[in-house]
Amino acid sequence: MSTPYYTDPEKNFSLPSVGSRTQPPEQSGRISARRSLSDFSSWIPKYSWRTVFCLLVFAYYLGFFTIRTVLSFKSPHKYDVQTSQNSFSEKMQKLWGPYAPYYPVGEYVPPPLECKINQVNILQRHGARYPALLDVPVYRNAVEKLTSAKKFKGANMHFLKDYKYTLGEDDLLPLGASQSWEAGWHAYERYRGLVGGEDDLFIRASDLPRVVDSAGNWTRGFAAASQKSIRPVTDDVLSEEVNNTLNNDCPNADDGSAQMDTWLQQFAPPIVARLNAAARGANIDMKDVYGLMSMCPFESIVKAGSGLSALDAQSPFCDLFSEDEWRAFEYHEDVKKYYKTGPGNTLGPVQGVGYTNELLARLTDSPVRDHTTHNATRPFPLGRAMYVDFSHENAMVATYAAIGLFDAGVGGAPDPHRMPPEEEERVWVASHMVPFSARMVTERLECMSGAQEAVDAVREGTFIRIWVNDALQPLRFCGANEDGICALDAFVDSQGYARRDSDGDFERCYT
Ligand SMILES: *[C@@H]1O[C@H](CO)[C@@H](O)[C@H](O)[C@H]1NC(C)=O
Ligand SMILES: *[C@@H]1O[C@H](CO)[C@@H](O)[C@H](O)[C@H]1NC(C)=O
Ligand SMILES: *[C@@H]1O[C@H](CO)[C@@H](O)[C@H](O)[C@H]1NC(C)=O
Numbered sequence: 001m002s003t004p005y006y007t008d009p010e011k012n013f014s015l016p017s018v019g020s021r022t023q024p025p026e027q028s029g030r031i032s033a034r035r036s037l038s039d040f041s042s043w044i045p046k047y048s049w050r051t052v053f054c055l056l057v058f059a060y061y062l063g064f065f066t067i068r069t070v071l072s073f074k075s076p077h078k079y080d081v082q083t084s085q086n087s088f089s090e091k092m093q094k095l096w097g098p099y100a101p102y103y104p105v106g107e108y109v110p111p112p113l114e115c116k117i118n119q120v121n122i123l124q125r126h127g128a129r130y131p132a133l134l135d136v137p138v139y140r141n142a143v144e145k146l147t148s149a150k151k152f153k154g155a156n157m158h159f160l161k162d163y164k165y166t167l168g169e170d171d172l173l174p175l176g177a178s179q180s181w182e183a184g185w186h187a188y189e190r191y192r193g194l195v196g197g198e199d200d201l202f203i204r205a206s207d208l209p210r211v212v213d214s215a216g217n218w219t220r221g222f223a224a225a226s227q228k229s230i231r232p233v234t235d236d237v238l239s240e241e242v243n244n245t246l247n248n249d250c251p252n253a254d255d256g257s258a259q260m261d262t263w264l265q266q267f268a269p270p271i272v273a274r275l276n277a278a279a280r281g282a283n284i285d286m287k288d289v290y291g292l293m294s295m296c297p298f299e300s301i302v303k304a305g306s307g308l309s310a311l312d313a314q315s316p317f318c319d320l321f322s323e324d325e326w327r328a329f330e331y332h333e334d335v336k337k338y339y340k341t342g343p344g345n346t347l348g349p350v351q352g353v354g355y356t357n358e359l360l361a362r363l364t365d366s367p368v369r370d371h372t373t374h375n376a377t378r379p380f381p382l383g384r385a386m387y388v389d390f391s392h393e394n395a396m397v398a399t400y401a402a403i404g405l406f407d408a409g410v411g412g413a414p415d416p417h418r419m420p421p422e423e424e425e426r427v428w429v430a431s432h433m434v435p436f437s438a439r440m441v442t443e444r445l446e447c448m449s450g451a452q453e454a455v456d457a458v459r460e461g462t463f464i465r466i467w468v469n470d471a472l473q474p475l476r477f478c479g480a481n482e483d484g485i486c487a488l489d490a491f492v493d494s495q496g497y498a499r500r501d502s503d504g505d506f507e508r509c510y511t
Contacts, residue, residue, distance in 0.1 A: 092318070095326040097333025097430035098393050099297035101128050101304075102179050102437035106471030108190070111445050112483065114459055119444035120191050121359055122388045124183060125396055126214040127176025128301045128436040130168040131294070139298070140165045142284070142291030149279035157278055159316040167298055172210040172217075174305030179437040180214040184221030187388070188230070194385040197230060202381055204236045205390035206246035212237060214437070215390040234390075236379055243373040245354035246391040248398050250509035253347035256339030262416035263335050264290060267328035271321070292317060293329045301436075331419045333430040338414045341398035342428070343407070349497065350505035352399030355389070356498035362387055363444055363464060363488060369499070372506045393434035400440070402498050404477045405468065406433060433468060441467040445485065462488040 093100045111117060131139055143165045152160050172180075188195075195201060205215035215234045223231045238244045268286040275284045275292075284292075299315030321329070338344040341351050354373030358380070361368040365382050368374050400406050408414070408427045420426060443466075447459040465484045466473040478486035478494040486494075497503065 092314075092326075093435075094431045095330040096297040097330050098337065098434045098436075099294070099301070099333075100431040100435040101175060101301060102183070102435050102469070104470035105432045105468070108467065108470045109472075111443070111465070111485075112447075112459075114449060115445040115447040115463065115485070117191065117194065117443045118385065118446050119362065120187075120194060120386045121362055121442040121444075122187065122386070123355065123396060123399065123440045124180075124214070124218070124388065124390050125393050125434055125436060125438040126172060126208075126211045126390060127178075127180040127217070128173045128305075129176055129210045130171055130173060130302065131298050133170045135294070136167075136169050138287065138291045139167070139294055140291075142288035143295065145284060145288055146275065146279055146282050146292060149282040151280065153278040156316070156319045160279070167302060170208075170210065172213040173301055175301050176210070176214065176436055177217045178305070180217040181221035181224075183437055183439060184218035184223075185225040186221075187218075187386075188222045188225035191386060192226070195230060198232055200385040201230075201232045201235075201388065202384045202386070203232055203234045203388045203390075204238060204246065205234050206244055206392065206395075207237045207239050208392075211246075211390045211392065215388075218388065218390070232388075238375070238378065243354070243375060245358055245370075245373045245375075246389055246395060248341050248351035248392065248395040249373075250347050250351050252509050252511075253341075253351070254339065254345055256336050256345065259335050259339040259344070259414075259416040260332060263328075263332050263419075266417060266419075267325070267332075271325060275320075290329075290332070293321060293325075296321075327422065328419065330429075330431065331414065334426070334428055335414045335416050337393075337397050337430045337434065338408075338428055339416075341394045341401065343401045344413055347505055347509055348398055349401035350398070350502040350509060351395060352397075352402035353498045353502045353506065355391075355395070355399050356402045356495060357501075359442060360492055360495060360498065363442070364492065371501045393438065396434050396438060396440065400433060400468070402502075403466075404494065405440075405466065405473050407477070432471065435469065438469055439467075443467070444488065459485070464488055464491050 093103060143163070147160050147163050149160075152158065203215060203219065205212045212234065219232045219234065238246055240247045240249075243249065264286050268289040271289045272284055272286055275289070276282060295317035296315045299317060300313055303313035303315065339348075341348040343349060350372065354370055357370035357372070358368055358374060361380075362382060362384075367382070368376070368380060374380075406428055412427055414428055442464055445463040445465065447461060447463055449458055449460040463485045464475075465480070465486070466475060472484040474480060475484050475486045475491070478490040480486045492499075
């Protein structure tokens, strides 16, 4: 077991000294926040000349690391100016599917002038964690098989000579704590106008330690951003031993492994052959390939929390595979999520119905109507301005599917036999949907066509829009146009599957 490393983000990251509460502290250093250069220069006037000098020295080193980073991954992304030396390249991370640390997928914009946000619902995945307990044997076994070889061919395999598997399991990592903290900070910054005190928030977490710890760190980040004027707490922790709207559970549902195996059989054989040729006697099989590839994201996110720079934190397992192979790994994760709790599974979306019905209750300020997983004995206040729920990726994918987000459309379902060509725009991309610390944010808007600032506006009444990881969701199913805004009534009408308690799918989970 590696030594669990944790430092309090508030102590670890120095807060910007004066009056610059509009940006989070530079904890992003460890979490890959990329800031555009213009953003960066707008900071300068707020600081003294000494600080400017320090920044210049920092910039010099930054340039050095940027060049090294650019050389190691040729990312086509125009935002790939790394402002922090220990962030992985965006391109590399994205290929890690649900094991990607959080990164914003789009750019948040405030609502149009005639609309004001009056309620926010955040459904948030826990932050980066160690490998899940159930997956540990797969990873460990693959590593042990590979390292059992007597000789290794190739410089990229050199590290295997005396490599030992040392990753922990299940718990939140320091990186996950920082990203949760930062999410809390951002939530305050974005929605500060909505919250005057603790009673304006209601926060729940599913009861696994990593989820509860994510909630705790989020509340601390939120409090820090408010300069401790608001100190939210986790109001309710929901047991995973019973039906729980923040955790997926459907004993009769498939887990997507048939489709995953199909895809593995398409891309893994050449890798099996290559590794067995380079590490004679290791007897690597296809399942081991998946285990070894998983070591790259996990070892990297573990090391990223221990203060190493990105290039040092990046696991040597990453270099055992080509970029095309990483694309195949990413696709494996897309396939997994689609057929596990996504629309590719007849009993997938049902696992997101409970949260969806709770969301409808909050949006309409009326008691929950759900006969799936909502537990009526738990506290469930209405009329709050901000609701925050901490959950898991599979429950979130199920919720997206229940609501109708990321609808790949006819012919757009991930085909486990064939990966679409790189140029093709894909709707169903796991790293866009459920990276670590992922968040789905449903904003309720009150709009007034008579608003002075917006004389042309025609909108009046209650509306919603949904963001997933800062990407605006199109919501065409309830009549939204480019701005993603739907009338609340139309949204409620569009949620028939949830409102009908899943048309009997919930019962099918058990009988
Ligand atoms: C933040 O997360 C860490 C785990 O990385 C945990 O030990 C700590 O208790 C959490 N903090 C709070 C306030 O929950
Ligand atoms: C509701 O939650 C309580 C507390 O966790 C639990 O004891 C009870 O069994 C749950 N009810 C149902 C119907 O799951
Ligand atoms: C969830 O609810 C179903 C249907 O009422 C029940 O059969 C099942 O045992 C419950 N699951 C848990 C974990 O309590």
